[in-house]
Amino acid sequence: MALTTVRAIVVDDEKPARERLRRLLAADARVELIACCGGGAEAVRLVTERANGGEPVQLLFLDVQMPELDGFGVIAALVDRLDASELPAFVFVTAHDEYALRAFDAHAVDYLLKPFSDERFQASLDRACWHLRAGQAHAMMSKLQSLLGTLSAAEPALAEPARDRILLKGPHRIRLLPVQQIAWIEAEGMYVKLHTRDGATHLHRGLLGQLDASLDQRRFVRVHRSAIVNLDLIDALQQDAHGDYTVVLKDRTEIRLGRRYRARLQQRLGQDL
Numbered sequence: 001m002a003l004t005t006v007r008a009i010v011v012d013d014e015k016p017a018r019e020r021l022r023r024l025l026a027a028d029a030r031v032e033l034i035a036c037c038g039g040g041a042e043a044v045r046l047v048t049e050r051a052n053g054g055e056p057v058q059l060l061f062l063d064v065q066m067p068e069l070d071g072f073g074v075i076a077a078l079v080d081r082l083d084a085s086e087l088p089a090f091v092f093v094t095a096h097d098e099y100a101l102r103a104f105d106a107h108a109v110d111y112l113l114k115p116f117s118d119e120r121f122q123a124s125l126d127r128a129c130w131h132l133r134a135g136q137a138h139a140m141m142s143k144l145q146s147l148l149g150t151l152s153a154a155e156p157a158l159a160e161p162a163r164d165r166i167l168l169k170g171p172h173r174i175r176l177l178p179v180q181q182i183a184w185i186e187a188e189g190m191y192v193k194l195h196t197r198d199g200a201t202h203l204h205r206g207l208l209g210q211l212d213a214s215l216d217q218r219r220f221v222r223v224h225r226s227a228i229v230n231l232d233l234i235d236a237l238q239q240d241a242h243g244d245y246t247v248v249l250k251d252r253t254e255i256r257l258g259r260r261y262r263a264r265l266q267q268r269l270g271q272d273l
Contacts, residue, residue, distance in 0.1 A: 005029075006132055007055065010036040011043040011074065012063040012093065017114070021061050021093070024121050030129055031059075040069030044077045051086040059128050061112075064094040080209040081187070081225050083260065089131055091124055162216035166194065168202050177202065179215060183233050183249060187226040197233070199251070221268045223247050224258040231268060245273060 008031050010021045018036045025033045034050070034057060037043040047057045064071040071092055078087055095114040109131050110124040166182075168175040181196045187208040194202045204211075212222050222228045229247055236248040237257070245257040247265075257265065266272050 005032040006058050006129055007032050007034050007050070008059040008061065009034050009043060009046065009057050009088075010061045011040065011066075011071070012036075012061075013038055013066045014063070017063070017093070021121075024118065025061075025125075028125060031125070040066050040071070040074040040077075043074055044069070044081070047078055047088060048081050051082050056082075056086045057088045058132055059109075060088045060090040061093050062090050064092055065096060077207060080207045089128055091128055163214045164216075166204055168194075168204060179219075182220075183230050183251065184253065184255065185211065185220075185228040195253070218268075221261075221265055223261050223265055224256055225260075227255045229255060237273065239273075 008025060010018055010025070010033070012018045012021065015038070018038065022033060022036050025031045035046055037046060043060070043062075047060070050057050060074075062071045062074060069077070071094070075090065089109050091110045091112060092108050093112040093114065093116075109128045112121065112124050163179065165176045165178055168177050177194065177196070181198075183195045183197050185195065185208065186193045188203065191203045191205050192208055192211055194204055196202070208222075208226065208228065212220070212228055215228070219231055220228050221231055229249065233249045233251075234247055235250045235252075238246045238248055238254075240246070244259070245262070247255045247257050249255070262273065
């Protein structure tokens with residue numbers, strides 16, 4: 001993999017830490033600093049958008065402890081949304097040394113323990129650039145994908161019986177939603193949005209890939225990195241001039257069929273498109 005510059009993002013909820021990393025990276029001609037994010041959800045959104053736009057982020061300097069979505073949650077969310085080739089390498093930057101073993105189990109390029117010197121940072125950046133230029137990022141992230149249990153394009157065997165209800169937790173009660181009432185499901189940050197047959201929507205905390213693995217594979221199929229549909233409610237498949245398809249549900253909802261999911265849908269339908 002020949003790189004001219006490395007596209008990088010800093011993710012840290014503390015402004016002074018972000019600013020220091022920004023200054024250090026801005027001084028290095030090998031790096032194109034894309035953004036400095038103050039939270040994990042913002043980073044997941046930006047990395048996903050860049051990947052969809054054909055200019056994936058290649059390196060994350062990532063804090064571990066952050067409110068709402070921590071560093072490991074960021075990695076898990078990205079693995080759920082992106083192909084292995086689109087995933088960035090990452091360096092954990094934290095004041096807490098107790099996460100080091102877990103970080104290296106997750107194949108982090110490096111682990112910067114705050115406070116760190118400029119020299120220590122430079123050594124970490126050198127290591128990250130070497131990994132990327134040597135073409136090792138793809139193999140490293142493939143290991144991470146396996147570690148986090150993400151579904152690959154091939155269908156895995158279900159380890160447990162498919163769930164038949166989803167718990168919807170409210171402030172004073174928990175509702176049990178039968179899965180047969182679900183028309184389709186879309187990713188919504190660290191949540192999924194459940195669209196039911198009656199036109200209602202419900203937010204449920206969890207990753208789309210995790211939910212996909214727990215549903216009845218004969219009834220539901222993932223058609224996009226951001227969408228799962230109920231096979232019984234597909235009305236038509238519309239093809240555009242480029243050969244891509246849109247899934248049209250019976251209520252006229254339209255959902256783009258991602259190319260990497262076309263083979264999966266064909267397998268479920270039992271015939272080629």
